[in-house]
Amino acid sequence: MSEKEPVELAICMGSSCFSRGNKRNIKLIKDYVEHHRLGDKVALKGHLCEGLCKDGPNITFDGSVFNAVDADFLELLLDQQLKPQE
Ligand code: FES
Numbered sequence: 001m002s003e004k005e006p007v008e009l010a011i012c013m014g015s016s017c018f019s020r021g022n023k024r025n026i027k028l029i030k031d032y033v034e035h036h037r038l039g040d041k042v043a044l045k046g047h048l049c050e051g052l053c054k055d056g057p058n059i060t061f062d063g064s065v066f067n068a069v070d071a072d073f074l075e076l077l078l079d080q081q082l083k084p085q086e
Pocket of ligand 1 (some may be wrong): 017
């Protein structure tokens with residue numbers, strides 16, 4: 001069985017997304033990755049504003065943008081996208 005590529009997780013660090021939730025979301029993601037020992041399965045990066053501020057905070061998983069990512073939605077996304085298969 002081949003190793004999967006790491007999931008690319010891109011967090012908007014623009015001022016709107018950052019102040020409306022991504023500041024906290026970064027910590028939640030780091031805690032989740034650490035708790036589940038997923039450091040080698042996730043490529044975490046930040047990017048500048050992409051003009052989608054009114055829909056933010058925005059987070060992109062492998063090129064798919066998710067909007068209005070609050071703590072509950074983020075946990076759901078992380079479970080869907082990253083949780084190890086049993
Ligand atoms: S600050 Fe995130 S899209 Fe503008």
